[in-house]
Amino acid sequence: MLTFITQKKSTNKLTVQLLIAGVFTLGLAACNDNDNVAKEVVVVPVVPVTPAMEYSYSVTLTNLTYAQPLSPVAIALHGDAKMWQVGQSASVALEKLAEGGDNADFIALTSNMATMTSEGAVPPGASVTLDISTTEPMATYLTVATMLVNTNDAFSGLTGVDLSTLTLNQEKSWRLNVYDAGTEQNSEAVGTIPGPADGGVGYDATRNDIDLVGYHSGVVSKDDGLSSSVLTQAHRFDNPAVKLTITRTK
């Protein structure tokens, strides 16, 4: 599997530079016509005051796993930031989402400018579609997060994706891999997994793992060599675990 993602930021910058250059060239040409290069007149374009523009997105998430229900899906629009990063420590809000499937703190983060959560869990093979809107011009970055509930602290999602280049009705799609919050050892032990496979404890403030977010190594299960595991072969998963599609609707 080899995936390419092209970010066209630089190209856009170049376009802007060319546009600016173009504007200046026009300005100079006008001055030459007047034969009065010394008195350059700078014309500041008047920006008309319009009511705040609303941006709306439709987000569809599909659970691609065999037997890993996904916890209520958290969606947030925010400024230019990532809510987790490989090699960094998970926030407590993310830890609660990844260990217990509880997205309340994650949704309530003050950096969020618009949020949405699915009503309940998303079963294997099911999809959920959520709409999210904002009039905040800075809220052009998207984060989506959900726990694979039959694990210790596995979650999937994406964070800090720039939506500013998305045109009306344009659709973008991703196949998402599974992260490990790094906050709880993958013991798979009885009482440590909140999903239906165990019904154990979700969030525990103790951090007894690497304490760095990374990609998940998968569950082992009692059927594949971890006799103390409460999980079976059915709970194993592979990448990708989630399909996500976003469409700008307004």
Added chain:
Amino acid sequence: MKVIKQSPIKSVLTVLALSLASSTTMAQELSITVTNLTQGLHFTPVITAAHASDNHIFMASEMASTELQAMAEGGDISGLVSMLNNADANINENPAAGLLAPAMSTSFTLTNDSTNTHLSLAAMVLPSNDGFVGLDSWVIPEAAGTYTVFLNAYDAGTEANNELRGSGAPGEAGMPVPPPLEAVIGMNGTGVTDMESNSKVHIHRGSLGDSDMSAGTSDINNSVQRWLNPVAKLTITVQ
């Protein structure tokens, strides 16, 4: 570049024109970040090279070279370095100055000659017998921008995956155990297999491991040192 006094606007346009023209004919500067996405694997010194389209440091479903074998079994990239030097490649060696620990990143710049249009990368993954993270001949884009490539783990096909402490020397059984691995892998395993029936480079089937740190079949810890692909992320910014 000739310096001629002219209006600032013309200068800007000239520079823009030059930079647009140069992308296809001159050296490119690449800013590269390698991220070890795993939480349980170390990468041995990473080698990254821009090379001509007909060079490869490995190819899936082909036999590994002895140079690749030395990298994949023991993390020794010196053979690959001389092979690539002989092919006039542009090379970056060992950017993390040693092992790239789980979830860590390392960054460097690589300037590639106009004929070196393809990018490849390799590093052994530990613990493994002959597993490596690899990129074979990614076409370097001409357009400026930031590109992301996810990398999988391969098996060099040169050594049986016995998953036991052993040697990093080519052709010798077992896994090398540099200091950070010493405390985190098991010992006294009886061995997962002594066969390597697919001797060509292939996608690694993953480690089996076990949950017994002092016995069992494997010295790999099954709840920490297994992996799912992809195992690494490459972020490449073409200036």
